[in-house]
Amino acid sequence: MDGAVVATGFDVARVRQDFPILSQTVRGKTLVFLDSGASAQKPRAVIDTMVRTMETAYANVHRGAYNLSEKATAAYEAARAAVARFLNAADEREIVFTSSSTAAINLVAHSYGRGVLKAGDAVLISEMEHHANLVPWQMLRDAHGVELRVARVTDAGELDMADVEAKLEDGRVKLVAVTHMSNVLGTVTPAERLATLAHAHGAKLLLDGSQAAVHRRVDMQAIGCDFYVFTGHKLYGPTGIGVLWGRMELLERMPPFLGGGDMIAEVSLERFLPASVPAKFEAGTPPIIEAIGLHAAIDYVESIGMTAIEAHERTLVDRATTKLSAIEGLTLMGRAQDRGGVFAFALDVAHAHDLATLLDRTGIAVRSGRHCAEPLHARFNVESTCRASFGLYTTVEEIDYLAEALVKAREFFS
Amino acid sequence: MDGAVVATGFDVARVRQDFPILSQTVRGKTLVFLDSGASAQKPRAVIDTMVRTMETAYANVHRGAYNLSEKATAAYEAARAAVARFLNAADEREIVFTSSSTAAINLVAHSYGRGVLKAGDAVLISEMEHHANLVPWQMLRDAHGVELRVARVTDAGELDMADVEAKLEDGRVKLVAVTHMSNVLGTVTPAERLATLAHAHGAKLLLDGSQAAVHRRVDMQAIGCDFYVFTGHKLYGPTGIGVLWGRMELLERMPPFLGGGDMIAEVSLERFLPASVPAKFEAGTPPIIEAIGLHAAIDYVESIGMTAIEAHERTLVDRATTKLSAIEGLTLMGRAQDRGGVFAFALDVAHAHDLATLLDRTGIAVRSGRHCAEPLHARFNVESTCRASFGLYTTVEEIDYLAEALVKAREFFS
Amino acid sequence: MFDDLRDLYQEVILDHGRKPRNFRRLEDADRHARGDNPMCGDRMELWVKLEADGRIADAAFQGKGCAISMASASLMTETVRGKTPAEAHALGDTFRALAMTGTCPDCGAELADDMERLQVLGGVSEYPSRVKCATLAWHTLNNALDDKQEAASSE
Amino acid sequence: MFDDLRDLYQEVILDHGRKPRNFRRLEDADRHARGDNPMCGDRMELWVKLEADGRIADAAFQGKGCAISMASASLMTETVRGKTPAEAHALGDTFRALAMTGTCPDCGAELADDMERLQVLGGVSEYPSRVKCATLAWHTLNNALDDKQEAASSE
Ligand SMILES: Cc1ncc(COP(=O)(O)O)c(C=O)c1O
């Protein structure tokens, strides 16, 4: 199961050594971790940075006129700057730290949704959204009288752009909120085209980059969207940290979401005056250690290089497509042209949970169920699937091993 | 600055060895960390637990039918059980993990506030609230037409119980939300009496235990309140994790707050059905590593024993009261009977920020400003204060050193 | 590759999973309940017919889910026939203990025969995330016997 | 105990902090601005009177805050008198660089005299959280000269 130097010039064997957990065994078998799409493992650089912070430079941030707090504040704000560079944001202040992608989308749904959108306006999502980019808009619809429209997904698992356009036609859609990469189908959506289309119809565009930001270089200037969210734990960073990027002029127009310390400029018992962006959206003690850990994760990813990561992943995707397609009785969900390293599949003779348990016995960790995308499973008429998703430490050999195990599993259950 | 075995039988010197950061020097001086009220330092046990989790047992929780995810899920749920024991909650499911106290109070303000309270109902807070327990209620008032009442604080810095009672009189107050311990005055409020009083007038009681839970044993059965919140980073745990405890029957009646993965039982494009408590309130990937770290913090605190911690703190409070009261030109804010280790003060000849900078030069870390309690400073007619707050690693010698430094600082600025 | 998985997926389970017994609707049932583990997607409906003296005359179910949940429901419907509701509750408690711990210290002589049949599901205790698949049927039975309206769940 | 703090709190600063110069309202001011660092609570109001040719005839302020912010405003009002707005802006930029880095590489000969007087505040660079106290007055001056209505802030 050791990785080899693959054609891309990316030394996956060396990369694997950066991740302590990968040397674990599971019930006596080498761990083959194929659930990075749910949450990625953490490189030593991230772990060490968090430890160093807690051991040498920890205090609450902002307002502290003493050395440790100044150090912690500088590190926290350096993390913001690192995220801004990572996304190529125009201004660091456009980076708002939240606790997850879910929290970031809810922030927009509450603040932009209730504060800027009006009853009668519409929000357009798609059939392939993660629940995090579905339920907040259902709540907004129910609480605020905003219409919720859902763009179709084609049989190949791509966003139906003709349907998107048709649903934008009447100009009532004021916000398009879609995934940049499906966590089930692997589909990467055409971000730039979506931005152009949305803007042409008077709508803003929010992209859920929870998956995409891990697999691609994402550039706010190039894409031209208006909001972008991602989550730290899928990008090899800690849990408890997420990011909302928004255009300055939008963030400035939005009312605060959560109330508390640090988000106010002035407060009396009668009223409060919100602080400026981004403080306005960061109520209370932020995830300090986690933001600093995310900074280390971004540095780590960039030290390898997004281009190398993308190329490595293309190799994995090609191999997985070939190998999995060849397995009798296995149905792959989604076969988009532009896709990342996420494969959901069903086996004719076994329920997804039974299959996952079986694979676990061989050391392979895959997720089973509906992957927080129940409507998408309904769309494809599938009760549940197993999902293998890749990280930058995933090897071609692991994919071969998965394919082999699936063939054997089919024999086992037949 | 080394701690000695104090009268309580609590070996503070040994305790200090558990905190790697305490051996730091600041500009060549030994660190005297007196800002634990803003955020506490982390013992090695917490740091090691987080590292071990990331190195050996990390994966996303719930839904994962494979070994690592089962391990992570078990550890995450064990953290919930530990918090339930720590608070003596009747049922583990009453423990909701959030990202902070601030997030927990906002959850109640949104979900209970908009979902259960009606326009015309009133919420009663006090003049000594942290902004986290003020601004969310102002937002609720403005958005939902709930009246916001504010109970007075006496000149001694205690909650004016007669005023509380008067404001409950007409029966329109449906929720009392007050601090269990002031982060500025150190005042501990009479929790049991508040519960009895609130209930007698048909109101529920939320206690903001962000400070109190660190200094006292807090027992949900004994207090009889309805909601309790605290935050991990002040309890020697990681940032990014907070706790809401609520009575089962209330949590069950409350609508969800944030939408996303894991908080739904069923979802179609048309509608969603919330999951049961506590999943209903934990949308998205939770702060997994942080919850597990909080568990280690609770174990650590309990290994020392809340009784010993309380006794040690009483020694510190007595010493600080004596020493600080003796300093010419120094005004202490608050002199409540029942108080914890938080002291806010102003020096006649120096602005709080200048004083904090001066103290920093001697290695002493204190906070300066209004400590997220602007209305309280207005109430006491003070522009800003310095605040020294103690942790279980604070020593009597550190307090003496602070007093000495304050005397010298006064000379310096005079 | 999967040899050591035979402890969980014994032939009996695969067989009951593929061809569950008593997989039908009982039109003249006295009791009825639904079971639902939304997170894993296991779902079932259970019908029970009672004798005049309150004993279980017949039990049948329909539903969909993994092999474990189907096999467990199938074995349960076979095992509870002829039992009083109290006996069925007790058996369910013992089965849950088995599913969670893998051992059955409480298995007194009076439960020995039944538990022997159910023992094939004991391997599930090694797979914490799957325990709830095995116990859903028994939670559903409790709700049916207690005439509870809400759907049972073992999550 | 605080000997090495004399680099920050030099006697000049303590003196200006205690008795700020030009601490008054200018009734016939041509320009006016507010400065506000809400997080630290430093707050000031600044008035500027201009000559016919646009040079600064007089500058005065009122406000409250820490010694650093008061001393900086006091020193500023003394230093900018007689300067054109462009010169005042340039001086402010240089001062901000000094406050942030502690050094003043750009201090050309034409700024040398003024910067020498302001140099006493250079020690603030070692205290990142206090830099904004030192620069608030200069942000406020910019706003006054540019006739901006919103309150200036250096946070
Ligand atoms: C009394 C009190 N309430 C609430 C909070 C908010 O806690 P957090 O910032 O962790 O949300 C604090 C601390 O900042 C506090 O002292």
Ligand SMILES: Cc1ncc(COP(=O)(O)O)c(C=O)c1O
């Ligand atoms: C596409 C997508 N969106 C949103 C999320 C939610 O991320 P989080 O759970 O970290 O909030 C996920 C992952 O769970 C995802 O894959």
